[in-house]
Amino acid sequence: MDGRPDNVEPPQPLAPRGMLVAIAFVAVLLSATVGFRQIDPTFRAAITVSDATVVSHGWADEQTCGACHEQAEDFWQTGHANTLIPASDPDSVRLLEFLQSSEIGTRESVQVQVLNDVVQARCTTEGVVNTAHLNWCFGSGSHARTWVSTLPDSFAASDLLEVRWTWYHSTDSFDLTPGHPQVKGHSAAGTMGLLFDSPRAWRCFACHSTRLPVIDGHISDAHIAPGVTCQRCHGPRQKHVASKGAWLGPAWVNGDRDEAVRHCAQCHRSPEETKPEEIQKDNVDIVRFQPVGLSQSACFKASQMRCTTCHNPHKPMDKQDSKGVWQCIQCHSPEHNDHVVCGADMSDNCLQCHMPAIKHDAPVSFTDHWIRVRDQSELLP
Numbered sequence: 001m002d003g004r005p006d007n008v009e010p011p012q013p014l015a016p017r018g019m020l021v022a023i024a025f026v027a028v029l030l031s032a033t034v035g036f037r038q039i040d041p042t043f044r045a046a047i048t049v050s051d052a053t054v055v056s057h058g059w060a061d062e063q064t065c066g067a068c069h070e071q072a073e074d075f076w077q078t079g080h081a082n083t084l085i086p087a088s089d090p091d092s093v094r095l096l097e098f099l100q101s102s103e104i105g106t107r108e109s110v111q112v113q114v115l116n117d118v119v120q121a122r123c124t125t126e127g128v129v130n131t132a133h134l135n136w137c138f139g140s141g142s143h144a145r146t147w148v149s150t151l152p153d154s155f156a157a158s159d160l161l162e163v164r165w166t167w168y169h170s171t172d173s174f175d176l177t178p179g180h181p182q183v184k185g186h187s188a189a190g191t192m193g194l195l196f197d198s199p200r201a202w203r204c205f206a207c208h209s210t211r212l213p214v215i216d217g218h219i220s221d222a223h224i225a226p227g228v229t230c231q232r233c234h235g236p237r238q239k240h241v242a243s244k245g246a247w248l249g250p251a252w253v254n255g256d257r258d259e260a261v262r263h264c265a266q267c268h269r270s271p272e273e274t275k276p277e278e279i280q281k282d283n284v285d286i287v288r289f290q291p292v293g294l295s296q297s298a299c300f301k302a303s304q305m306r307c308t309t310c311h312n313p314h315k316p317m318d319k320q321d322s323k324g325v326w327q328c329i330q331c332h333s334p335e336h337n338d339h340v341v342c343g344a345d346m347s348d349n350c351l352q353c354h355m356p357a358i359k360h361d362a363p364v365s366f367t368d369h370w371i372r373v374r375d376q377s378e379l380l381p
Contacts, residue, residue: 051206051266052210052211052231052232052233052234052235052236053206053209053210053211053212053232054212054214055211055235055236056213057236057238058235058236058237058238058239059211059225059231059236059237059238060231060236060237060238060240060241061241062210062229062230062231064241065230065237068245071314072230072314074314074315074316074319075229075230075314075315077316077319078140078313078314078315078316078317079140079141079142079316079317080140080227080228080229080313081227081228081229082140082141082227083138083139083140083208083226083227083228084136084137084138084205084208084209084224084226084227085136085137085226085227086135086136086137086226087119087134087135087136087137087147088114088117088118088119089137091137091141092119092137092145092147093114093119095145095167096112096114096119096121096134096147097112098167098173098174099112099121099165099167099174100112102165102173102174103173103174104164104165104174104175104176105165105174108123108125108164108165108184109123109124109125110122110123110165111123111124118133119133119134119135119147120132120133120134121134121147121163121192123184123191123192125184125186125191126186128191130188130191130192132149132161132163132192132193133149134147134148134149134163135148135149135150135221136148136149136150136221136226138204138208141167141169142169142317143168143169143170143364143366144166144167144168144169144362144364145166145167146162146163146165146166146167146177147163147165148160148161148162148163148204149161149163150201150219150221152218153197153198155216155217156216156217156218157197157198157216157217157218158198158201158202158214158217158218158219159195159196159197159198159201160195160196160200160201160204161189161192161193161194161195161196162177162180162193162194162196163177163192163193164176164177164180164184164192164193164194165177166178166362168362168363168364169364170363170364170365171363175362175363176362177193177194177362178360178361178362179194180193180194198217198218198219199217201219202214202217202219205219205224206267207228207266207267208226208227208228209224209225209226209227209228209232210225210226210227210228210229210230210231210232211223211224211225211231211232212224212225228267233263233313234251235249235250235251237251257304257305257306260306260307260308261291261294261295261306261307264290264291264307265291268289268290268291269289269291269292270291270292270295271291271292271295271296274286274289274292279292279296281370281372284358284359284360284361286370287358287360287366287367287368287369287370288360288366290307290367290369291307291369293368293369293370294307294369294370294371296370297369297370297371297372298371298372299331299371300371302331303331309327310322310327323351325347325348325349325350328350332350334347343373351367353373353374354371354372354373354374355367355368355369355371356368356374
């Protein structure tokens with residue numbers, strides 16, 4: 001390491017049933033994964049990190065973290081902290097105001113109404129109007145944002161409807177949500193989006209929240225702690241706050257490299273949760289699951305690299321040098337005779353060739369974490 005404080009591994013802290021529903025996976029990104037995962041039983045047994053969302057007690061007011069921990073100063077600007085917000089949040093409403101005038105909104109006859117913090121989307125199909133009460137907005141906005149609505153099924157468990165219309169940062173406009181059919185359906189749900197059952201709903205919320213109260217499949221919207229914040233990674237800290245820091249307790253700390261990567265992979269997906277036949281260099285779908293590609297890299301296998309080697313989770317991306325050359329030259333410096341150096345004789349901008357942005361089927365690109373020497377035909381112009 002060269003001593004840069006922003007990127008070294010950070011120190012540990014000093015609606016009625018007629019209203020149909022939605023859940024979104026975008027991008028997010030930063031984000032949660034879509035679909036049911038097939039998990040290798042041996043991997044499941046090896047996981048030692050715990051999911052803080054399922055802990056039922058011991059939570060502290062996270063606004064108190066900043067009183068003692070300088071890491072909290074910029075944290076609330078990060079994508080993780082803002083990856084889930086209420087649909088009535090001003091940032092959400094501001095974007096939704098442009099939906100009905102967007103190309104897709106006009107084409108599919110979409111209208112949005114906000115009254116007393118209640119957000120409704122209306123879609124007219126062949127003269128029939130369907131309405132959904134939008135509850136949540138998924139995604140930090142660095143890539144995209146998608147809206148969802150919660151709906152009880154016949155057993156009172158929480159289902160979700162992911163709406164068809166997603167806002168993309170790259171175009172500053174709305175387009176079709178990834179995975180949705182090009183032509184909207186004729187059912188009440190199909191005109192608005194895709195309906196997901198309660199297990200999948202729980203999975204989506206679990207990767208976008210810090211605390212997620214679930215009883216018999218019912219998600220208590222009023223008690224969700226949205227965003228991936230301090231206690232999602234460090235565990236409930238009420239006792240720590242009450243003791244003025246004297247009690248540290250069992251919280252996640254910087255363990256070995258594998259445990260550290262698995263901690264991030266809870267939401268960003270691990271290779272063990274991916275079918276072997278899908279782990280291919282030309283599979284653009286795995287680009288958005290960073291630990292999968294990273295684990296295949298020679299750089300990862302031959303070092304102690306982990307996610308926090310390049311990323312400081314306590315700082316927003318625009319305040320950290322996660323795309324610099326300084327991480328690479330620790331092992332690839334031309335000043336060291338025993339280092340493997342760039343065959344193209346480049347001394348900067350390593351990511352352009354070795355970790356390029358890969359365009360997905362939606363108007364969004366993701367940095368490919370499968371670090372490797374690439375053919376020029378693989379790179380975007």
